[in-house]
Amino acid sequence: MILTAEEVRKIAGLARIKLSDSEVEKFRKELSVVLDYVSELEKVDTEGVEEISQVTGLENVLREDHAKLSEYRDAIIASFPERKDDFLKIKSIL
Amino acid sequence: MELAFLEISELAEKLRNKEISSVQLTKYFLKRIKEYDGASGLNSFLTVTEEEALAQALEADKILASDPHASVLTGIPYAAKDLFSTKGIRTTASSKILDQFVPVFDANVIEKLNTEKGILLGKTNLDEFAHGSSTETSAYGPSKNPWDVTRIPGGSSGGSAAAVAAGLVPFALATETGGSIRQPASLCGICGWKPTYGRVSRYGVIAMTSSNDSPGTIARSVKDLAITAEILSGHDPKDSTTSVKEIPSYVANLRSDLKGVKIGVPKEYFIPGMQPEVEARIHEAIAKLKELGAEIIEVSLPLTKYGSLVYAIVTPAEISSNLARFDGIRYGHRSDGAKDLSDIYDQSREEGFGDEAKRRILTGAYALSAGYYDAYYLKAQKVRRLLVNEFHEVFQKVDALVCASVPNVAQKIGSAKDNPLFGYIADQLNIPASMAGLPALSIPCGFAKAEDASVEMPVGLQIIGPQWGEQNIFNIGHAYQTITDWHKKYPKGFGEI
Numbered sequence: 001m002i003l004t005a006e007e008v009r010k011i012a013g014l015a016r017i018k019l020s021d022s023e024v025e026k027f028r029k030e031l032s033v034v035l036d037y038v039s040e041l042e043k044v045d046t047e048g049v050e051e052i053s054q055v056t057g058l059e060n061v062l063r064e065d066h067a068k069l070s071e072y073r074d075a076i077i078a079s080f081p082e083r084k085d086d087f088l089k090i091k092s093i094l
Numbered sequence: 095m096e097l098a099f100l101e102i103s104e105l106a107e108k109l110r111n112k113e114i115s116s117v118q119l120t121k122y123f124l125k126r127i128k129e130y131d132g133a134s135g136l137n138s139f140l141t142v143t144e145e146e147a148l149a150q151a152l153e154a155d156k157i158l159a160s161d162p163h164a165s166v167l168t169g170i171p172y173a174a175k176d177l178f179s180t181k182g183i184r185t186t187a188s189s190k191i192l193d194q195f196v197p198v199f200d201a202n203v204i205e206k207l208n209t210e211k212g213i214l215l216g217k218t219n220l221d222e223f224a225h226g227s228s229t230e231t232s233a234y235g236p237s238k239n240p241w242d243v244t245r246i247p248g249g250s251s252g253g254s255a256a257a258v259a260a261g262l263v264p265f266a267l268a269t270e271t272g273g274s275i276r277q278p279a280s281l282c283g284i285c286g287w288k289p290t291y292g293r294v295s296r297y298g299v300i301a302m303t304s305s306n307d308s309p310g311t312i313a314r315s316v317k318d319l320a321i322t323a324e325i326l327s328g329h330d331p332k333d334s335t336t337s338v339k340e341i342p343s344y345v346a347n348l349r350s351d352l353k354g355v356k357i358g359v360p361k362e363y364f365i366p367g368m369q370p371e372v373e374a375r376i377h378e379a380i381a382k383l384k385e386l387g388a389e390i391i392e393v394s395l396p397l398t399k400y401g402s403l404v405y406a407i408v409t410p411a412e413i414s415s416n417l418a419r420f421d422g423i424r425y426g427h428r429s430d431g432a433k434d435l436s437d438i439y440d441q442s443r444e445e446g447f448g449d450e451a452k453r454r455i456l457t458g459a460y461a462l463s464a465g466y467y468d469a470y471y472l473k474a475q476k477v478r479r480l481l482v483n484e485f486h487e488v489f490q491k492v493d494a495l496v497c498a499s500v501p502n503v504a505q506k507i508g509s510a511k512d513n514p515l516f517g518y519i520a521d522q523l524n525i526p527a528s529m530a531g532l533p534a535l536s537i538p539c540g541f542a543k544a545e546d547a548s549v550e551m552p553v554g555l556q557i558i559g560p561q562w563g564e565q566n567i568f569n570i571g572h573a574y575q576t577i578t579d580w581h582k583k584y585p586k587g588f589g590e591i
Binding site: 012016017018026027038042044052053056058061088092094 | 196305335397403406426428437438455472476479529531561
């Protein structure tokens with residue numbers, strides 16, 4: 001499985017990571033190695049097998065939906081990278 | 095007084111007998127950390143919490159003086175992998191993106207050890223976000239193996255393993271996703287416990303692969319592991335995958351013979367390319383288990399070789415999702431050069447993540463993207479079910495499985511560099527049990543020559559149990575340690591100071 005530079009740029013965009021041209025080339029090669037490695041899974045017959053998503057057999061763990069005040073409010077606000085008063089500050093969105 | 099390589103229970107006795115105070119013990123280990131660690135030393139600690147530790151020790155001494163029923167961990171120093179959130183103490187996950195991150199709450203297991211009045215000495219190095227098997231992907235440089243400082247300690251919990259192996263701390267918290275406790279424990283010649291998935295809470299552990307992540311411990315003996323297991327296990331409302339199942343009295347139940355115990359030896363775990371001397375040590379260990387009364391049965395687990403392939407899809411997929419939260423908005427690194435919101439995301443992540451994290455995020459994003467989901471992620475989750483079933487079947491016949499933890503001894507630092515498959519291959523004997531949520535141990539079982547014959551390095555015996563079968567593996571490990579002394583060996587060069 002050989003990835004193209006185009007495909008690497010596309011997934012880097014999806015993953016929101018800026019890559020330089022040399023990084024695109026590096027990851028193109030390395031991802032191709034990983035995809036080759038996993039391709040052998042095709043050999044396992046999984047006809048009629050349902051996928052698993054939780055290995056200890058739990059299903060729908062529920063709890064009461066009670067609202068409560070967070071004890072961490074001020075500490076969380078204090079760790080914002082940029083803020084104005086108690087508001088999180090970001091760069092322009094357009 | 096020589097204390098560096100004593101077990102938890104031995105130190106606890108000295109504290110009770112007033113031979114030493116917790117403050118003295120804490121100062122003793124802090125001094126060893128100063129002497130042997132740091133960037134030019136083992137580089138096993140990223141943060142040392144001297145002030146907080148001494149304050150905790152003072153408090154522990156008061157409790158020890160007044161409460162005859164104080165916990166066995168009261169006043170005992172420990173270290174925590176820097177993946178556990180610690181309130182008010184920098185927590186980096188060995189990543190630049192969290193270089194200055196100070197959590198506002200403690201992880202569940204840290205809270206538990208605080209309640210017991212354990213003494214946190216500091217936070218240990220790991221592969222960035224636990225992505226790796228050598229600590230070489232850490233943004234703060236690799237830790238070193240105390241048995242030969244030119245070699246890797248393994249990973250991702252390599253800092254925890256190196257620190258315990260060198261006698262810098264009696265035990266350490268660590269985490270596993272696919273070998274990250276067993277592999278470094280094996281390479282550093284100490285004991286590691288990877289719990290059943292859901293036995294120990296993940297709350298406050300920076301997430302890697304949520305369907306696998308299992309916090310556990312690294313220590314000097316199986317008995318020490320059992321002591322910590324009783325305390326760390328249990329249901330946590332903040333981690334809905336934790337179990338309400340009763341926690342056995344692991345320590346009281348330990349036994350020193352293995353009569354009536356059936357142990358399976360899976361032939362697929364003796365892989366081509368395994369170091370012959372490692373294989374020899376495993377066969378010797380199996381002979382010891384037989385001597386203790388166990389019935390040894392050869393079993394077959396044909397899907398073993400596919401474990402790492404399933405892992406190589408599921409893990410990056412969950413990583414790409416879990417690491418999406420590090421976006422430079424609310425906490426962690428925000429790029430100075432960002433001009434708009436989009437730049438904040440793209441550049442903060444570019445600058446903050448190392449190569450391995452990027453590679454895994456990209457692999458995962460690819461495996462989950464439209465058109466590829468069925469071929470990769472869905473296929474992997476189907477094979478994963480077959481793996482779970484295969485283990486379930488074998489545990490109808492045996493109480494536990496034994497095999498090597500790692501097919502080779504510790505390699506030279508630099509081995510993992512630019513090798514995108516290093517971890518998947520290094521951990522191939524650990525990953526299948528992880529994918530099935532099984533509990534497992536690695537315990538020392540001798541030494542083997544390194545590939546260049548320059549030095550003898552530790553070999554680890556792996557013991558795998560059925561889900562919730564911690565007692566089975568503790569019993570086997572403990573019985574083995576009553577008639578062997580491999581776990582009492584320690585590296586030269588870390589003597590009393």
